Amino acid sequence: MPDTMKAVRFHGKEDLRFEDIPNPSLPPTHIRLTPAYNGICGTDLHEYSGGPNLCPTTPHPITRETVPLTFGHEFSGIVTEVGPAVPSDANIKPGDRVCVQPIIYDGTCGACKEGYINCCYSNGFVGLSGWGGGLAESCFVPASCVVKLPDNVSLRAGALIEPLAVGWHAVNMSEFEKLDVKNVGVLVTGGGPIGLAVIQALKARGAGKVIVSEISGKRKEFAKDFGADYVLDPTKDDVVARCKELCEGQGVHVAFDCAGVKPGLDAAILATRARGLIVNIAVWEKPVLINVNDLVFKERKYMGIATYQAGDFQAVLSAISEGRMKPEGMITKEISLDKVLKEGFESLLQDKGNLVKVMVQVRPPKDES
Ligand SMILES: [Zn+2]
Known part of the structure; x- marks a missing residue:
């Protein structure tokens, strides 16, 4: 293996570099991969334009690393080396096609002991907190992060499992499946990658009345393509009134806030019926003021969702493998590793409304490029 490799590293606010770094040696409990595809995520953009927020500037308690760090947490790749201390029941060998579930956890705290890793x-997160990331010619991750791809799921789709799993987990946590899924109304605010992930997760479970609120023309089209039954434009439509009209005069049973802006949240709360649920998936840039009485007097519930849990990646992979989800259309642009700053981050920041997922071809094998 060469002594150095190319990587895209985050050094600090508006400082992302494509550079040569030492090829790290493999910790015995980890697995080395050659990344194939890596999607650029809104979280990466937030770190670049306004961070470091999540990326550690003092040693991370688990990885012990600080910025500069290699970015990339939505990725697939090929296993090249398995550390000698990886348990054999991990069942991973060189050549396996995998995707990465990037949660880093200690396994010892109260939340982990209860299963909420x-x-x-x-x-x-791998790719935000150290241990390398997918935007490099090679990287390593703990064995717990590696999930095998079924033979009929492409490496390209493998790099979309992470955002799809966020939507899948949110739908699980909402207990939507306990409702009459064909007939109850659901509102999704925001048609970016996470909004589209929620739409696909809802549709894969038979949702019959998915209402999406989105401003950008391109994202409205995508919402329709991925199965939204109604697409509203909050600059033209009265979202609350339309949700009531479409749902027996009462409003939706569940609203998923994937936009993270105050007008969207206000509408999501008021568009939800009595005892309905508002699920927040968005990461907010700053605190927001809401009228708590709008929750109180209608006994509405408001909950937060953070990423995914054990089983969500496998559920999404099964849905794709069985044809209940076809996510590759989320990719609006593919670029090479050396173009990540200009063609990835900068173009996403300038043209967010017209792009959904920018995918980086890191080192895809010839038969899957
Ligand atoms: Zn823990």
Whole structure:
């Protein structure tokens, strides 16, 4: 293996570099991969334009690393080496096609002991908190992060499992499946990658009345393509009134807030019927003021969702493998590793409304490029 490799590293606010870094040696409990595809995520953009927020500037409690860090947490790849201390029941060998579930957790805190590793009190992410990331010619991750791809799921789709799993988990946590899914109304605010993930997760479970609120023309089209039954434009439509009209005069049973802007949240609360549920998936840039009485007097519930838990990646992979989800259309642009700053981050920041997922071809094998 060469001594150095190319990587895209985040050094600080508006400082992302494509550079040569030492090829790290493999910790015995980890698995080395050659990344194939890596999607650029809104979280990466937030770190670049306004961070470091999530990326550690003092040593992360688990990885012990600080910025500069290699970016990339939505990725697939090929296994090249398995550390000698990886348990054999991990069942991973060189050549396996995999995707990465990037949660880093300590396994010892109260949240982890209860099984909520996504809420670990020391948690982090591969590609945001250290241990490398997918935007490099090689990387390593803990064995717990590696999930095998079924033979009929492409490496390209494999790099979409992470955002899809966020939507899948949110739908699980909402207990939507306990409702009469064909007939109850659901509102999704925001038609970006996570909004589209929620739409696909709802449709894969038979949802019959998915209402999406989105401003951008291109994202409205995508929402329709992925199965939204009604697409509203909050600059033209009265979202609350339309949701009531479409849902027996009462409003939706569940609203998923994937936009993270105050007008969207206000509408999501008021568009939800008595005892309905508002699920927040968005990461907010700053605190927001809401009228709590709008929850109180209609006994509405408001909950937060953080990433995914054990089983969500496998559920999404099954849905794709069985043809209940076809996510590759989310990719609006593919670029090479050396173009990540200009063609990835900068173009996403300038033209967010027209792009959904920018995919980086890191080192895809010839038969899957
Ligand atoms: Zn923990």
